[in-house]
Amino acid sequence: MTECSASHAKPLLAVTGVAKAFGRNPVLKGVSFSLLPGEVLALVGENGAGKSTLMNILSGGMPYDAGTILLDGNEYRPATPSEAIRRGVAIAHQETAIMPDLTVAENIFFGREPRNALRLIRQKQMHLDCRRLLADLGFAIDPYRMGNDLSAAERQMVEITRAILHEPRILVLDEPTASLSSQAAQTVLDLMARLKARGTSTIFISHRMSEIIDAADRAVVLKDGELTLEARRGEFDRDDLIQAMVGRKLSNIFPGRPVSLASRPMVFKVRDAGNSALAPISFYLRRGEVLGIAGLEGQGQKALARALCGASPFTTGTVALHGKPAKLNSPAAAIAAGIASIPDDRKHDGLALNLPIRMNMSLFAISEKSRFGLLPLNAEKQFGEFARQRFAIRSTDLEQPVGQLSGGNQQKVVFARWLARVPEVLVLYEPTKGVDIESKSEIYHLIGELTAQGVPVILISSDLLELIGMSDRILTLYEGRISGAIARRDFSEEAIMAHAAGPATKAPATIDREAACV
Amino acid sequence: MFDGSLRFNLLLALPALILVILLTVVTATLSPSFLTEANLANIATRLLPLGMVALGQAIVLFAGRIDLSVGSIMSLSTAIMALTSTSLGWLSITLTLAIGIACGLFTATGVIMLRINPLVMSLATAAIVKGVTLLILPSPGGEVDYALYELLFEREQLFGLPLLLSLMAYAVFAVVMGWSRFGRSVYAFGSDPRAAFANGVSGVKVDLAIYALSGLFSSLAGIFLSIRILSGDPLIGEAYTLDAVSAAILGGVALQGGRGNVIGVFLAALSLVLVNNTFNLLELDTNLQAIAKGLIFVCALVFFMRGKAGGEA
Numbered sequence: 048m049t050e051c052s053a054s055h056a057k058p059l060l061a062v063t064g065v066a067k068a069f070g071r072n073p074v075l076k077g078v079s080f081s082l083l084p085g086e087v088l089a090l091v092g093e094n095g096a097g098k099s100t101l102m103n104i105l106s107g108g109m110p111y112d113a114g115t116i117l118l119d120g121n122e123y124r125p126a127t128p129s130e131a132i133r134r135g136v137a138i139a140h141q142e143t144a145i146m147p148d149l150t151v152a153e154n155i156f157f158g159r160e161p162r163n164a165l166r167l168i169r170q171k172q173m174h175l176d177c178r179r180l181l182a183d184l185g186f187a188i189d190p191y192r193m194g195n196d197l198s199a200a201e202r203q204m205v206e207i208t209r210a211i212l213h214e215p216r217i218l219v220l221d222e223p224t225a226s227l228s229s230q231a232a233q234t235v236l237d238l239m240a241r242l243k244a245r246g247t248s249t250i251f252i253s254h255r256m257s258e259i260i261d262a263a264d265r266a267v268v269l270k271d272g273e274l275t276l277e278a279r280r281g282e283f284d285r286d287d288l289i290q291a292m293v294g295r296k297l298s299n300i301f302p303g304r305p306v307s308l309a310s311r312p313m314v315f316k317v318r319d320a321g322n323s324a325l326a327p328i329s330f331y332l333r334r335g336e337v338l339g340i341a342g343l344e345g346q347g348q349k350a351l352a353r354a355l356c357g358a359s360p361f362t363t364g365t366v367a368l369h370g371k372p373a374k375l376n377s378p379a380a381a382i383a384a385g386i387a388s389i390p391d392d393r394k395h396d397g398l399a400l401n402l403p404i405r406m407n408m409s410l411f412a413i414s415e416k417s418r419f420g421l422l423p424l425n426a427e428k429q430f431g432e433f434a435r436q437r438f439a440i441r442s443t444d445l446e447q448p449v450g451q452l453s454g455g456n457q458q459k460v461v462f463a464r465w466l467a468r469v470p471e472v473l474v475l476y477e478p479t480k481g482v483d484i485e486s487k488s489e490i491y492h493l494i495g496e497l498t499a500q501g502v503p504v505i506l507i508s509s510d511l512l513e514l515i516g517m518s519d520r521i522l523t524l525y526e527g528r529i530s531g532a533i534a535r536r537d538f539s540e541e542a543i544m545a546h547a548a549g550p551a552t553k554a555p556a557t558i559d560r561e562a563a564c565v
Numbered sequence: 566m567f568d569g570s571l572r573f574n575l576l577l578a579l580p581a582l583i584l585v586i587l588l589t590v591v592t593a594t595l596s597p598s599f600l601t602e603a604n605l606a607n608i609a610t611r612l613l614p615l616g617m618v619a620l621g622q623a624i625v626l627f628a629g630r631i632d633l634s635v636g637s638i639m640s641l642s643t644a645i646m647a648l649t650s651t652s653l654g655w656l657s658i659t660l661t662l663a664i665g666i667a668c669g670l671f672t673a674t675g676v677i678m679l680r681i682n683p684l685v686m687s688l689a690t691a692a693i694v695k696g697v698t699l700l701i702l703p704s705p706g707g708e709v710d711y712a713l714y715e716l717l718f719e720r721e722q723l724f725g726l727p728l729l730l731s732l733m734a735y736a737v738f739a740v741v742m743g744w745s746r747f748g749r750s751v752y753a754f755g756s757d758p759r760a761a762f763a764n765g766v767s768g769v770k771v772d773l774a775i776y777a778l779s780g781l782f783s784s785l786a787g788i789f790l791s792i793r794i795l796s797g798d799p800l801i802g803e804a805y806t807l808d809a810v811s812a813a814i815l816g817g818v819a820l821q822g823g824r825g826n827v828i829g830v831f832l833a834a835l836s837l838v839l840v841n842n843t844f845n846l847l848e849l850d851t852n853l854q855a856i857a858k859g860l861i862f863v864c865a866l867v868f869f870m871r872g873k874a875g876g877e878a
């Protein structure tokens with residue numbers, strides 16, 4: 048307090064030597080950083096680096112063991128989320144807390160509803176206020192929609208709106224753009240800029256390097272509970288961030304792709320296949336090819352994934368595998384045909400979270416290795432241990448419930464299942480959503496190995512970096528139709544976004560004839 | 566079919582309303598005594614205890630919990646009334662209500678502190694309460710102050726105090742559940758406890774409140790019942806447990822929590838009373854009545870499950 052340092056602004060938040068351990072396991076080992084008024088600070092790090100713990104401490108979710116946090120020069124040690132909010136710190140969690148049977152407005156205004164003289168909630172007023180608020184923020188959501196009716200992106204927007212309604216001095220956004228298409232993500236980034244203009248500070252967690260570089264005034268990188276990089280805008284680039292996060296270069300993240308696949312046989316053909324959510328579409332896959340599917344949020348990507356894995360089958364057209372017609376009218380039929388699919392929502396669609404890794408891994412192996420309908424425990428354990436090492440799944444042992452693993456490791460368990468049986472076609476839907484960069488890289492190399500064995504892969508993703516790094520060819524979906532096809536030599540974020548935004552007047556001319564299946 | 570908010574959607578009350586109309590028309594046609602003042606007053610009288618206990622159950626179900634001890638708490642309440650009403654007067658009603666609330670809080674404590682499944686915990690409470698009841702009143706008997714009977718049931722009319730009390734309770738809780746922050750917390754908790762917690766809802770408070778209310782309404786039901794029969798009966802409440810759940814489900818309340826409104830529950834409770842009345846007036850076997858009620862329960866479950874599935878597709 049005696050003197051002001053060279054920086055003329057006094058920090059709004061000063062974190063000094065904050066440490067936190069769970070049992071004997073230290074998660075934060077003395078982290079120090081500061082946040083200026085109106086500053087946008089990116090917090091970067093692998094899953095498990097301590098970001099979430101730090102966010103939880105700031106938002107009153109858990110106490111810290113050592114160190115000090117000063118908010119405006121006063122000690123800041125919130126015991127509950129509501130105390131944090133009172134002090135002006137609001138968080139929008141990545142795992143959104145949307146109540147399914149309440150409307151959007153009821154969710155956003157929960158606990159802060161406008162009330163009349165009898166202390167009864169003014170429903171209509173609240174929904175009107177909410178409509179204005181959402182429009183002001185640039186989110187196109189009807190306030191009367193029910194929570195259970197919202198897409199992941201819309202849930203994220205509701206979560207952010209709820210945090211902003213507190214008019215916080217510090218807004219904490221935990222991976223706000225992870226579930227958003229580039230366009231929706233841009234809305235959120237614009238919003239951060241507007242809040243900044245109003246003097247609100249933002250701490251945001253992100254795995255998307257480009258938005259960190261574009262939107263953050265400063266970035267701090269956490270690795271294993273320690274700060275490994277702190278840099279101002281313009282003083283760091285993508286490679287610096289990745290190096291600080293995992294200690295390796297971007298070029299090592301993706302496996303190399305073969306130069307040409309044109310001579311390879313077509314293994315998988317989909318012709319004029321459609322259903323209520325998909326216009327009849329046609330595409331093919333060559334042996335060992337990775338076909339990327341891009342598009343803005345909700346343009347039929349999920350419908351395609353669900354149709355290919357038999358969950359909501361195609362109602363028209365044909366699917367052929369190795370020249371023979373394949374019926375994909377139920378998940379069981381798709382699995383029998385050898386279509387392996389990895390869902391985006393592994394918690395709901397893919398894994399039995401309460402069961403140990405061992406049992407989760409052997410779900411598909413059961414039919415092949417079982418004798419008299421029983422699965423020998425020994426075989427199960429052998430397979431599990433082999434897979435655990437092969438995929439570098441970080442866990443205490445095979446008996447650890449899958450629910451306790453990190454997102455990246457959970458996803459590796461899902462992949463490991465298919466090791467029991469090499470699939471004919473692998474369908475991936477947002478395979479690295481919420482996965483740290485190291486696990487991502489491991490997953491990418493795994494996909495590379497499978498394609499080297501000849502397995503064709505359909506990669507449906509909203510991560511442009513991933514699509515460009517992994518695909519041999521990219522199709523874009525728009526309103527359930529294929530709106531563009533891009534060959535590897537023409538890959539760029541701009542090219543993908545241009546096709547993804549719909550069939551523009553000149554689009555047909557730019558569709559690559561070789562890349563499209565015509 | 567059930568779009569939008571399922572708390573305010575009156576369509577949920579439609580099946581119960583249809584059943585009420587159907588039973589009224591059929592029974593009025595087949596039995597001349599149905600529309601007499603005495604019979605209508607009888608319906609209002611019988612609606613009072615079921616209405617109360619169903620309202621409590623519905624509130625518990627809104628929060629995604631269940632209370633299978635309501636019938637036992639009713640029986641206990643009749644026993645306490647029968648043993649104390651003549652000596653303690655009005656105080657005995659206060660005592661009975663306090664004990665009813667205590668029973669509910671006991672269930673809540675097990676659910677909160679010991680994390681016992683609410684269904685199992687409330688069954689355990691039911692067993693304990695039933696045991697206590699049989700200890701203090703092994704067989705039907707005792708005496709309830711006749712003045713209370715005079716006050717409530719003597720004037721046999723449809724629009725008397727019993728119907729008024731039912732309507733008032735439902736009107737108050739229609740507003741409380743629909744438009745108060747407490748009501749919203751209950752629905753939010755039933756909708757998704759984890760999300761509700763993240764939004765500042767205290768699950769402990771919700772559990773305490775809903776089970777206390779359920780205990781309160783169960784003992785109210787027991788008090789009204791004991792006044793009507795002017796005595797206590799250690800087993801009289803048994804059938805009300807299923808009837809209460811049944812009325813809630815038929816009224817459009819989701820077993821999973823978060824959905825339904827009390828208007829539907831009121832009509833559903835009325836329809837169950839009408840089923841009783843119909844069977845009595847038409848002199849049908851009482852065992853058939855149990856079968857009919859069970860079937861209505863199943864039909865209601867299936868009907869509303871379809872509605873829910875449609876909403877989620």
